[in-house]
Amino acid sequence: MDQPVPLSADHHDPFAKPGALTPVGSEPIVRVADLQKFYGDNHVLKGVTLEVYPRETICLIGKSGSGKSTLLRCINFLEEPTVGLIEVDGLRVDADPLRARNRQHQEQIRQIRLRAQMVFQEFNLFPHMKVIDNLIEGPIRVKGVSRDQAIATAENYLAKVGLAEKRDEYPGRLSGGQKQRVAIARALTMEPKVLLFDEPTSALDPTLVGEVINVMEELAHEGATMIVVTHEMAFAREAADRVYFIEGGQFVEVGPPDQVIEDPRDPRTREFLARTFGKAHVPA
Amino acid sequence: MSEAARGGPAGARNEYDLTLARPEDIVRRVAVHRARSRRRFRTIFLLTWLVLVGALVIALAQSGKVDPAFIGKWGPFILGGIPVTLFVSVVSIIFAVVFALFGALGRLSGNPTIYAIATLYVSLVRGTPLIVQIIFVYLALPQFGIVLDPLTSGIFALSFNYGAYLTEIFRAGVEAVPRGQREAAAALGMQERSIMRRVILPQAIRIVTPAIGNDFISMTKDSALVSYVTIEEVFWRANNAGTQTFRNFEALMIAAVVYWVMTIVLSFGQERLEKRMAQSDVRV
Ligand SMILES: Nc1ncnc2c1ncn2[C@@H]1O[C@H](COP(=O)(O)OP(=O)(O)O)[C@@H](O)[C@H]1O
Numbered sequence A: 001m002d003q004p005v006p007l008s009a010d011h012h013d014p015f016a017k018p019g020a021l022t023p024v025g026s027e028p029i030v031r032v033a034d035l036q037k038f039y040g041d042n043h044v045l046k047g048v049t050l051e052v053y054p055r056e057t058i059c060l061i062g063k064s065g066s067g068k069s070t071l072l073r074c075i076n077f078l079e080e081p082t083v084g085l086i087e088v089d090g091l092r093v094d095a096d097p098l099r100a101r102n103r104q105h106q107e108q109i110r111q112i113r114l115r116a117q118m119v120f121q122e123f124n125l126f127p128h129m130k131v132i133d134n135l136i137e138g139p140i141r142v143k144g145v146s147r148d149q150a151i152a153t154a155e156n157y158l159a160k161v162g163l164a165e166k167r168d169e170y171p172g173r174l175s176g177g178q179k180q181r182v183a184i185a186r187a188l189t190m191e192p193k194v195l196l197f198d199e200p201t202s203a204l205d206p207t208l209v210g211e212v213i214n215v216m217e218e219l220a221h222e223g224a225t226m227i228v229v230t231h232e233m234a235f236a237r238e239a240a241d242r243v244y245f246i247e248g249g250q251f252v253e254v255g256p257p258d259q260v261i262e263d264p265r266d267p268r269t270r271e272f273l274a275r276t277f278g279k280a281h282v283p284a
Numbered sequence B: 001m002s003e004a005a006r007g008g009p010a011g012a013r014n015e016y017d018l019t020l021a022r023p024e025d026i027v028r029r030v031a032v033h034r035a036r037s038r039r040r041f042r043t044i045f046l047l048t049w050l051v052l053v054g055a056l057v058i059a060l061a062q063s064g065k066v067d068p069a070f071i072g073k074w075g076p077f078i079l080g081g082i083p084v085t086l087f088v089s090v091v092s093i094i095f096a097v098v099f100a101l102f103g104a105l106g107r108l109s110g111n112p113t114i115y116a117i118a119t120l121y122v123s124l125v126r127g128t129p130l131i132v133q134i135i136f137v138y139l140a141l142p143q144f145g146i147v148l149d150p151l152t153s154g155i156f157a158l159s160f161n162y163g164a165y166l167t168e169i170f171r172a173g174v175e176a177v178p179r180g181q182r183e184a185a186a187a188l189g190m191q192e193r194s195i196m197r198r199v200i201l202p203q204a205i206r207i208v209t210p211a212i213g214n215d216f217i218s219m220t221k222d223s224a225l226v227s228y229v230t231i232e233e234v235f236w237r238a239n240n241a242g243t244q245t246f247r248n249f250e251a252l253m254i255a256a257v258v259y260w261v262m263t264i265v266l267s268f269g270q271e272r273l274e275k276r277m278a279q280s281d282v283r284v
């Protein structure tokens, strides 16, 4: 693996940044260090540092366009970061915007993706495959698991999200909530170290949000490590260890959900919560 | 009207009188009314065709310039070309799909050489007449020692030509697969080749199936051009029968009717296939 390259004189210790917590006794499983992302001239992420410890659930909140998806998508390299480092479960990958180390970089990205699986807002199930085939595709093609083994694992996770009986359906016949649960099961069959959720309930009819949130809460309580972009404050309050409020590509406020949601310190957080959930967003 | 009498309560004056009718009766009568006007439309349509075509046939028979005995004598010979026409078309469309698959992958390739080759193929083929290509393969290639028998030349030229048009359709089909599909596959850790083969192409092929059907129908007509390389399909036979007997009108008329009926039957089959696909669970 590469030695970390100092980015510039003041970046010698990329993890020694505000937002990085350093509790004793355990190593973070995800580190994002001084992550910056430009789309052309659009400076979308302006130096984000984030550490997530095993079994933690982290919620990212913020306005539309604040860079939440971009941050999540940089962690599994669906977007190439412009500057910064990503580390997942001990595998550390530097931004390589020019693809200077292309071959090696691609392989590292694949390894990162094996460790960090993503659940999308739009589910993105493969419509031409049955549910079970959606679930075994990754393990067989990517991890080289035997078909029988993959099916056993898939059935296990399908049961876990409460959809064992949909095994042989095509995604087109499922409700939105069921699709998203299948998508979660698909991510789980890869047995990743971290789950990334990008607004997993935003495309759902309000009546279907609950079934997905329930699955996610169960995962959180069982000790899955999750980074969740969401507007479901009830989920954040129930499951998150920390809530990050992001604005303009930077973390503005970080803290336990009780504090950030109920008693935001930063006026920008307060304004966001008031605007998104109404003045009376603070429930009992 | 007996239906009206059955559907409405006593006292309804005619089938359009809905006073006092119960809602379920109204629904039933609306359905009956719809079905009846649909049948009426179809009947008039068929009658119009019968009258027009019948009038033409009668006029020709009355003119005394057409020899009805020709049909009995030469009809079977010309019809004998149908299997040849169909064979050439089926084999050519299959090879065209193969050419188009490679063409489209080339047109989507990031490799400039491959992209250039694929683009040259499309440009060259679309920029020259099909008839020139067919005769070129048969008559010009032998100058370089490439001697192909008529059937091979004809099928090669047809499929090479149609492959170029289908290339652009396939490329559009690949591009029509939603972005999220590629992202979901990449996020699983799948490699570019698997993403294409397992996720993108199966969906793209469903998208372009109707276009392949259209091209197949055109192919049955354009296959008449391979008569120039002495393949004894429908048009070759009609042309020969006509010139031998100086009965070109009868011969060409038979050929025209054969092509016409073939396209009607194929279009009908295609319509049913498309309906079946639209109803299937497998949505793209
Ligand atoms: N693929 C892209 N190309 C160009 N600009 C993008 C792209 N994706 C996102 N952006 C821009 O980056 C900013 C942050 O977007 P995003 O991370 O999607 O925000 P969020 O998820 O918080 O709503 C927006 O201004 C958006 O227009």
Ligand SMILES: [Mg+2]
Pocket (backbone or CB within 6 Å): A068, A069, A070, A199
């Ligand atoms: Mg977003």
